[in-house]
Every structure is written in structure tokens, then in C-alpha cells.
Amino acid sequence: MFDFQHITQETDLYNLHTHTQFCDGHAPMEEFVTEAIAMGFTHLGFTPHAPISVESPVNMSRETVQQYFDEMKRLRDTYGDRIHLYTSMEIDYVSVGDGPASDYFQQLPLDYRIGSVHFIPAIDNPAVMVDIDGKFTGFKARMGKYFNGDIEYVVKTFFSQMMSMVDEGGFDIVGHMDKIGFNASQYRDGIDEEPWFDKLVIDLFENIMDHHLAIEINTKAWLQRNRFYPNLKYFGMLKRFNAPVVINSDAHYPTLLNSGRMEAIKLMNIL
Numbered sequence: 001m002f003d004f005q006h007i008t009q010e011t012d013l014y015n016l017h018t019h020t021q022f023c024d025g026h027a028p029m030e031e032f033v034t035e036a037i038a039m040g041f042t043h044l045g046f047t048p049h050a051p052i053s054v055e056s057p058v059n060m061s062r063e064t065v066q067q068y069f070d071e072m073k074r075l076r077d078t079y080g081d082r083i084h085l086y087t088s089m090e091i092d093y094v095s096v097g098d099g100p101a102s103d104y105f106q107q108l109p110l111d112y113r114i115g116s117v118h119f120i121p122a123i124d125n126p127a128v129m130v131d132i133d134g135k136f137t138g139f140k141a142r143m144g145k146y147f148n149g150d151i152e153y154v155v156k157t158f159f160s161q162m163m164s165m166v167d168e169g170g171f172d173i174v175g176h177m178d179k180i181g182f183n184a185s186q187y188r189d190g191i192d193e194e195p196w197f198d199k200l201v202i203d204l205f206e207n208i209m210d211h212h213l214a215i216e217i218n219t220k221a222w223l224q225r226n227r228f229y230p231n232l233k234y235f236g237m238l239k240r241f242n243a244p245v246v247i248n249s250d251a252h253y254p255t256l257l258n259s260g261r262m263e264a265i266k267l268m269n270i271l
Contacts, residue, residue: 004214004246007043009265014043015257016086017114017175017216017248022048022068024058025252029071033079035254044257045086046072047114050105052092054119054129059092069109086111090175093117093165094129101170114216115165116175120157122146132158132180139183151187155180159200166207173246174208176218176229177201192231201230205237215243217268219260220250228264239271 007014018032019025025032029046036044048068049059060068072087079085088110093099100115122128123146130146132139132154147154158180166174178201181192191197208215215238218229230238238245247264251257 004244009245009247010269012043013039013041013258014045015041015249015251015261016043016045016047016088016112016173016246017090017218017250018044018046018257019048019090019250019252020046022060022064024049027254029075032251032254032257033075033083033085036257037079037082039258041083041257043084043086045088045112047088047090050089050091052119053094053098056119056131065108088112088114090114090116091171092119093161093168094119096164096168099165099168099170101168106170112173113171114173114175115171117158117161117165120154120161123148123150123153132183136183136186140187143187151184151191155184155191155197156200159204162204163207166204166211166213169211171213173214173216175216176220176250177204177208177215178231178234179218179229181229181231182221182225182227201234202237205230205234205241205243209241209243213244214246217245217247217264218250219247219264220252220256222260222263228260232267235268236271239268 020027020029020032033044051062052059069087076085091100091105091113093115100113105113118133119129119131122130130142143149162177185192221227247261249257249259249261
């Protein structure tokens, strides 16, 4: 388990969820490092979307993993006296045995691992894994093509995948635990306020606590969508149960390394 205790939320500037040229980020790793140093960051973790067993233009290939490790070493050698740099990956959970707990990811020399769900099985063909992340326009098209418009199936399957990922383990931080809520609420207004949706989130939260994992407050969408993952309404639950929390910007651009993080910290402190 990665030791987060040496990072202080209120005094240390950090981001442990960063995407660069090795996946769908929009700048080389070095630009993120120099921008982080200029901003006064003390800790920066890189988390390319890990190799995955399904076709995805976003995820890195296994062939590029060593290139990523080599670049991390170079950056640590160059900038390690000015900032703490961490080697990580955001690892998709696809199915039993195909996720963060797999032998492949466990043998990689990573400082920590983020476990996330971006893909769920199509409603009529479980062998077809469908991306339910990203912009709503694409999500809406896939709703008709792969899910027969059944938004409840999509939401319930997302949380079922999350629960299975937590049960299997092999990672340190739960990434954007209720992210499906945004696209789902665009597809059916108010779905994320319905009692059954809340129960899915709370059940997942309790399972995460039982497995002693850290929960990411993902701030990527705060400025554009006025939304955190988990949703702001669940912050009180995080605070009440003293859940281990890591506040990440999920940055894809260097200038957004601290986007939404200060707002999340402030809101957590006033609850």
C-alpha cells in the first residue's frame, strides 16, 4: 500500500492522477513536471491508462510500458531534487482476473495503482466491452447501439464492475467512483438523485472502506461541469467516516494540474 500520510492536503500541492503522451494526455511528461515545479507542487504522480485487453485508442500498449519507465527515470534524475515524482498507472477493471489484481500489473514496479472502470459489457453481448466514459455525444450514441437505451442497466453494471474491482483488489486508489452519474444524468435527468442510485454509491463506499482503500476526489470536471467524482453530496460521508482521500485533478493538460483541487479541499474542510 502506498503511504499517503507524508502528503498533507492543506499544505502540499500534489496531483497523483496525470495523463500525458503515453495515453490521451495533451503534452509530454516533462512539460507537466516543469509546470508543476513552477506552480510550487511538491508531489506529482503519472498515471497513463494502462494496457487493456480490449481495443482502445486511449490506453497505452504493453510495448510502450518500458518507454514510460525509462522516461520516468530520466525525469527523476533531472528533477528529483525539486519535486517528488511517482510512477503509476490508471488500470481498468474489465472482468474477473482482468484488472489491477492481475499478475501482469502486480509485477510492474509501480509506486501505487489507481483502479477505475471505463468499460462495461454490451447488454446483448457480454463479450463486447463498451466505453461508457467520455463526452455525452458519444455516450448517447453507444446507449442506442449497445445498450438498447437501458440506462439503468448501464448504471447498475458500472457499479457492479466497481464492486468486483474492489473485491479483487490489487490497487491503492479508487478512481472517480461515481463518474457514470454525469453521463447518466444527461441521458435521464435526475437519475443520480434517485434512491436506488444513492444506494449503489453508498454500498460501493462501504465496500471500499471494508477493503481499506483510498478514495479519489476527482476534480477534473469541476470548472466545466460543476461536478466532482464522487459527487459533492457524498463529501459529508467521506468526512464522517474519515475515509482516506486523495484529491486529484485527473490532468490531461499541464495548466490544469491544480484545476478544482483547491475548491474540493475547501469544501471538505467546511463540512
